[in-house]
Amino acid sequence: MNEGALNIDGNSVANGWQIPPIARPGDPLSDVDTPALVLDLTAFEDNLEAMQGLVDRHGVALRPHAKAHRCPEISLRQLARGAIGVCCQKVSEIVPFLAAGIRDIHLSNEVVGNDKLDLLARLARHGSITVCVDHAQAAQALSSALVKHQTSMGVLVEVDVGQSRCGVQAPEELIALAQQLQALPQVHFAGIQAYHGGLQHTRGLDERRGAWKEAVALIRRHLDALAHAGIACPVVTGGGTGSAMLDVTSDVFTEIQAGTYAFMDADYGGIDWEAATKFQHSLFLLTTVMSRPTPDRAVLDVGLKSTTAESGMPQVVGFPGVRCVSVNDEHSILDIENGVAAPELGAKIRLIPGHCDPTFNLHDYVVGIRNGYVEAVWPISARGMSR
């Protein structure tokens, strides 16, 4: 108690000592502190190649969703392989991607509120940014903000194709909004967004294909209505990891918004896949066994502050018969079948997170691993940027 006052700045502490970094390039995986989010770079790169190859074979563009990871270093690697740009989901989330030099960004969401529209209009001066609307009032407010900041923007009308979330509900609403956008200053109608999130996670492939066919039929009805009204629709954006193998064959999508394909998670890992398009698990939680109170129980140092549980339990890697049965605030509990090999006190083991998007958002860094060694430590720069 004799070293004087402490001062902290982020993870650093003054007085001649600091909280050590979570990992250092060159370290073996076993030296990474826990809980940590680790990315197997070989599997990650294979996933990028697989998706880019899929869309290239079908002549569709790839605009990967950055909401899945919030890490500009990851987007840069997708762009280097042929992606035409990225999607973001929140206005503030755009900023680190612009700062990383990424200029083609689709904000795949509605933006409501003057503070947010002011920020969006200012950001639009730094890149080629598009945004969604689904309401006349929102289109008017966006146009006013762009006039105020002397900039302009392409706008996509979101169409609800079965997700039952945002979006216009019928072709007549789409036509009215598109015509309003054509008439308003500083905005232009750039196309439609037709994303069906629920469809992505439908377990059975046949069931998924059935829901997908309905969505595509609905998109066609909206495109026909636009054509009939003489309104050009250069972009149809949508699709995702779970439907990409179908989306590329649709003849309606001009670009695919998939995000999770680069990582996979336990939720997506559990749906049926066609052999050609199943992606690899590249994203893991590294965690330490911090208690072994009984032969049938191990407790890990990872909890709800480092992963999420609303999409099911994380999956244990490498220990058959050992499964995660509970995720508390700072602990996860493993149940160990009688007689199987189990990790001992102090062992570091890997989990596949249940849902990658909110898991990335809980970490400041993702640790890139290759052949068992740390190759890179990437900041998750848009972590927490949800405004």
Place this chain on the structure above:
Amino acid sequence: MNEGALNIDGNSVANGWQIPPIARPGDPLSDVDTPALVLDLTAFEDNLEAMQGLVDRHGVALRPHAKAHRCPEISLRQLARGAIGVCCQKVSEIVPFLAAGIRDIHLSNEVVGNDKLDLLARLARHGSITVCVDHAQAAQALSSALVKHQTSMGVLVEVDVGQSRCGVQAPEELIALAQQLQALPQVHFAGIQAYHGGLQHTRGLDERRGAWKEAVALIRRHLDALAHAGIACPVVTGGGTGSAMLDVTSDVFTEIQAGTYAFMDADYGGIDWEAATKFQHSLFLLTTVMSRPTPDRAVLDVGLKSTTAESGMPQVVGFPGVRCVSVNDEHSILDIENGVAAPELGAKIRLIPGHCDPTFNLHDYVVGIRNGYVEAVWPISARGMSR
């Protein structure tokens, strides 16, 4: 696209403009940007008084858990009202609390791994820090780290009193560990931790009282064994928001670790309470209605990156017949009963989060509100500090 390269530093962006702060003292609540975590300071202070009054009346100490909020400004207000210190749950989490001048910290968890033990031993030189063990190997490793860093620490043995998580499983294990701690250098046996997390959330009060009685009987068996072995046990720490009204009457607990009582959440709000000890909801998510696609549906700009859903849906405040039915990554969906008043596009409304601990950890700031105006914006300085 002509303002040159962007640079960001946290939420700031160079080039003469910045992302505005989420709130400014003096602003009306309606000017707070969303999604935001807001704290009704009057209800918060009432909760602090109520719990401090409860423990004072029974002569038990209060050591509120900082894992619930990770915000030193909140702990300082609990200490100012009579709390004897705080609990933390992770080694790195301690740092901002030490930096804020808080010196009496119980790390209510096991610490395993040399990096973590090194950090803990260094931190122990700055305050009166205690920690838990439940395994001989961990006690030995802790002692070695303290010898290396020339410091010492009081150690509590965690006893599993029904939680089925960490902790020794029988009095003989407790005695063996306590004797080991008495023999090892730089550590001393300081007492036991007997926390039963599952009990806290048991819905019915009678059922909760039944489980609580079993836990207290188990604690007594362990205390009797210590007395029989001639080992003094100055501290018995445990208890929580859901059992505090029982814990203070137990004659076993010397201190109560409750955390959520200061805020309440939808999960704790749903259990049965005795009239004297029910706390108020002081913590809310402020969110904007970003889409009103149909008369029976509203979509909010808050999702899994600003709250959690594993403990149930957030609750809508002020709109009877409007309830949250789904929380997606960046959206929540409200179902609106036919004929009830519902918030319009652009309205800012409040939700009670389902589970306060992981919700705090998703935010960089908590916005303190009094009489409808922003009074303070407190950094959640230990946000993300889970190592």
